[in-house]
Amino acid sequence: MKNYVFTPGPVAVPSEVLLEMAKPIIHHRTKEFEAIFAEVREGLKYIFDTKEEVFVLAASGTGAMEAAVVNTLSPGDKVLVIDGGKFGERWGKIARAYGLETAELKVEWGYSADPAEVEKILDADPSIKAVLFQASETSTGVLHPTKEIAAITRKRDGVISIVDGITGVGVFPIEFDEWGVDVLVGGSQKAFMLPPGLSFIALSKKAWKFYESSKLPKFYFDLKPALKNAEKNTTPYTPAVTLIIGLAAVLRRFRAEGREAMHKRHEKLALAMREAMKAIELEPYVKSVPSPALTTVIAPPEIGSSKVIKALASDFGITVADGQDQAKGVIFRISHIGDIDVTDTITGVAAIESVLNGLGYKFNFGAATKKASEILSAK
Amino acid sequence: MKNYVFTPGPVAVPSEVLLEMAKPIIHHRTKEFEAIFAEVREGLKYIFDTKEEVFVLAASGTGAMEAAVVNTLSPGDKVLVIDGGKFGERWGKIARAYGLETAELKVEWGYSADPAEVEKILDADPSIKAVLFQASETSTGVLHPTKEIAAITRKRDGVISIVDGITGVGVFPIEFDEWGVDVLVGGSQKAFMLPPGLSFIALSKKAWKFYESSKLPKFYFDLKPALKNAEKNTTPYTPAVTLIIGLAAVLRRFRAEGREAMHKRHEKLALAMREAMKAIELEPYVKSVPSPALTTVIAPPEIGSSKVIKALASDFGITVADGQDQAKGVIFRISHIGDIDVTDTITGVAAIESVLNGLGYKFNFGAATKKASEILSAK
Numbered sequence: 001m002k003n004y005v006f007t008p009g010p011v012a013v014p015s016e017v018l019l020e021m022a023k024p025i026i027h028h029r030t031k032e033f034e035a036i037f038a039e040v041r042e043g044l045k046y047i048f049d050t051k052e053e054v055f056v057l058a059a060s061g062t063g064a065m066e067a068a069v070v071n072t073l074s075p076g077d078k079v080l081v082i083d084g085g086k087f088g089e090r091w092g093k094i095a096r097a098y099g100l101e102t103a104e105l106k107v108e109w110g111y112s113a114d115p116a117e118v119e120k121i122l123d124a125d126p127s128i129k130a131v132l133f134q135a136s137e138t139s140t141g142v143l144h145p146t147k148e149i150a151a152i153t154r155k156r157d158g159v160i161s162i163v164d165g166i167t168g169v170g171v172f173p174i175e176f177d178e179w180g181v182d183v184l185v186g187g188s189q190k191a192f193m194l195p196p197g198l199s200f201i202a203l204s205k206k207a208w209k210f211y212e213s214s215k216l217p218k219f220y221f222d223l224k225p226a227l228k229n230a231e232k233n234t235t236p237y238t239p240a241v242t243l244i245i246g247l248a249a250v251l252r253r254f255r256a257e258g259r260e261a262m263h264k265r266h267e268k269l270a271l272a273m274r275e276a277m278k279a280i281e282l283e284p285y286v287k288s289v290p291s292p293a294l295t296t297v298i299a300p301p302e303i304g305s306s307k308v309i310k311a312l313a314s315d316f317g318i319t320v321a322d323g324q325d326q327a328k329g330v331i332f333r334i335s336h337i338g339d340i341d342v343t344d345t346i347t348g349v350a351a352i353e354s355v356l357n358g359l360g361y362k363f364n365f366g367a368a369t370k371k372a373s374e375i376l377s378a379k
Numbered sequence: 380m381k382n383y384v385f386t387p388g389p390v391a392v393p394s395e396v397l398l399e400m401a402k403p404i405i406h407h408r409t410k411e412f413e414a415i416f417a418e419v420r421e422g423l424k425y426i427f428d429t430k431e432e433v434f435v436l437a438a439s440g441t442g443a444m445e446a447a448v449v450n451t452l453s454p455g456d457k458v459l460v461i462d463g464g465k466f467g468e469r470w471g472k473i474a475r476a477y478g479l480e481t482a483e484l485k486v487e488w489g490y491s492a493d494p495a496e497v498e499k500i501l502d503a504d505p506s507i508k509a510v511l512f513q514a515s516e517t518s519t520g521v522l523h524p525t526k527e528i529a530a531i532t533r534k535r536d537g538v539i540s541i542v543d544g545i546t547g548v549g550v551f552p553i554e555f556d557e558w559g560v561d562v563l564v565g566g567s568q569k570a571f572m573l574p575p576g577l578s579f580i581a582l583s584k585k586a587w588k589f590y591e592s593s594k595l596p597k598f599y600f601d602l603k604p605a606l607k608n609a610e611k612n613t614t615p616y617t618p619a620v621t622l623i624i625g626l627a628a629v630l631r632r633f634r635a636e637g638r639e640a641m642h643k644r645h646e647k648l649a650l651a652m653r654e655a656m657k658a659i660e661l662e663p664y665v666k667s668v669p670s671p672a673l674t675t676v677i678a679p680p681e682i683g684s685s686k687v688i689k690a691l692a693s694d695f696g697i698t699v700a701d702g703q704d705q706a707k708g709v710i711f712r713i714s715h716i717g718d719i720d721v722t723d724t725i726t727g728v729a730a731i732e733s734v735l736n737g738l739g740y741k742f743n744f745g746a747a748t749k750k751a752s753e754i755l756s757a758k
Contacts, residue, residue, distance in 0.1 A: 238575045241576075
């Protein structure tokens with residue numbers, strides 16, 4: 001059976017990229033690798049929409065989230081965490097593990113944060129040094145308003161925005177320089193269509209000022225040595241050579257496709273999936289702005305999501321993700337990132353219909369696939 | 380031209396392992412991945428020679444070195460660092476970055492540490508909580524006496540041994556449980572024949588006691604959540620899936636070869652290289668016990684090592700490493716780890732002879748290759 005990965009990371013890796021990474025390994029202290037790394041640095045700046053350096057860490061996304069905190073803050077600093085899901089919660093855990101004080105803006109799962117609330121909290125408490133949030137909260141499928149929140153923090157000299165863009169960067173527009181985002185984190189196993197093991201982080205000039213006064217301990221994730229090394233097209237510690245070679249390959253592909261076309265691709269696949277699910281009366285989990293990275297759908301309550309997920313795997317070789325924590329068994333999550341195209345998405349929709357029918361859900365069988373086809377075939 | 384990687388990490392990766400990693404990716408929250416991870420956990424315990432859990436981190440070796448420190452110690456703790464090369468120096472840098480006080484046992488480059496000196500320092504200063512050193516110091520090619528140092532720390536309730544075994548584990552015997560090593564770190568791009576991007580760490584029961592009182596901040600490298608997850612054959616954060624699939628493949632190969640046979644393989648290749656270099660009157664850089672992971676050779680001073688290294692690359696497609704810091708331009712370093720066998724080693728020796736001859740070195744041309752062949756063909 002063919003294998004379809006519709007999970008919001010890991011994602012399907014293009015086979016030409018897998019084969020690129022399967023070539024005999026090269027050493028990282030060579031002209032050959034330096035040339036690849038120079039190309040990667042330029043490509044990442046293009047995708048991150050910035051003139052600043054974008055660092056490549058041998059770590060998964062959580063490592064880069066930790067790097068965001070330890071490179072900008074000091075023990076006892078107070079930060080505002082927007083917690084509207086599993087990954088918002090993680091910002092809080094990282095901050096507290098490093099002895100930061102956290103104020104929390106709790107957002108109900110399935111809803112986007114309200115920038116006005118952020119502003120109110122910052123106005124009321126000038127001791128807050130940073131606002132930490134997700135551009136796209138993968139546990140709920142919600143988009144938080146990055147542009148609006150960055151507009152609030154950029155007005156304040158003493159506050160930076162720290163954005164988890166792990167399922168955001170490359171998926172939809174996050175204009176790092178233009179919007180005044182201060183720290184932005186990405187991950188290889190998302191829009192970058194690579195296996196997990198690499199993460200990315202960019203710092204604004206304002207964030208580098210925070211670095212200078214930051215007193216949190218750091219070594220492996222210290223970005224100052226990484227900056228000095230990046231300027232010589234290398235890394236302070238052994239880089240994940242094969243993944244970086246894969247990264248160079250996908251970045252070449254992205255250049256050819258174009259940043260805006262990438263965003264449109266995700267938007268179109270997401271729209272088709274959302275509308276298809278609505279066409280068979282499945283309720284979206286997102287009550288405000290949905291992320292183009294993934295669609296979160298409430299399974300028919302009499303069936304539950306776990307059975308749907310299991311049947312997709314056994315009958316069609318399709319992996320989608322269950323909900324996490326409070327959403328476990330309630331929703332299923334289908335991603336639109338990675339090496340997934342129009343035909344895969346129609347396949348996914350048709351499989352969901354078939355599985356729901358098999359599980360006894362009463363609906364207009366075929367309506368979802370028709371809706372997806374209509375949207376995906378539109379020019 | 381064929382490409383030979385004779386560097387002490389990255390190393391040559393077997394092509395069947397590269398192809399295994401090039402298969403379509405699977406998600407890490409699946410039964411399929413859990414089965415692979417269960418196999419990896421067992422295989423790592425076998426290579427680490429321990430019943431304790433061996434953790435797999437998505438990070439290069441330096442990340443696992445940092446994990447060793449932050450999981451066992453507290454701010455202000457005093458530690459003894461054995462500094463006899465670039466990586467010993469790194470232990471000191473990590474410790475100080477985390478606010479530890481460091482006592483240093485400086486060892487001249489090219490020499491092994493003397494356990495009697497370690498004992499003297501610990502006797503004189505009972506406030507020292509840990510001894511940090513390299514099993515094999517890759518910058519100099521020296522073996523430090525792990526067994527003897529562990530014997531000293533295990534006698535003391537308040538002191539643990541923290542061993543960088545990045546170019547040690549799987550290369551030569553480090554009997555974790557038997558010798559009473561407390562923390563041992565390994566890396567994928569060494570004896571494990573994988574690309575860089577994974578590192579490994581094991582903790583003794585004594586080290587876990589240190590964990591309980593440790594106050595250094597940690598999140599990504601916190602091993603307690605990793606332990607809870609490992610018991611369920613998973614990891615707390617997204618693992619580097621493809622590298623772990625490669626790891627399962629090499630561990631199967633190592634089981635078939637046998638741990639002792641692996642050690643003998645490295646020992647034999649190293650002996651052949653060392654004796655071959657002596658046969659053409661090149662001076663070994665190591666004045667005490669050489670590591671079987673790599674051979675460090677002083678290039679003819681009138682030529683210098685950089686020219687030798689450059690010619691090996693351009694004429695033979697062979698990458699060997701230059702010295703680091705004070706040894707740069709003075710020595711070259713040839714590794715015996717990774718997917719390198721008898722024929723590769725003879726090729727390497729013959730190439731070195733050819734290059735030295737071309738650079739005007741006067742010697743008994745052919746003597747090195749003959750010596751290597753004799754040793755390598757011995758049963």
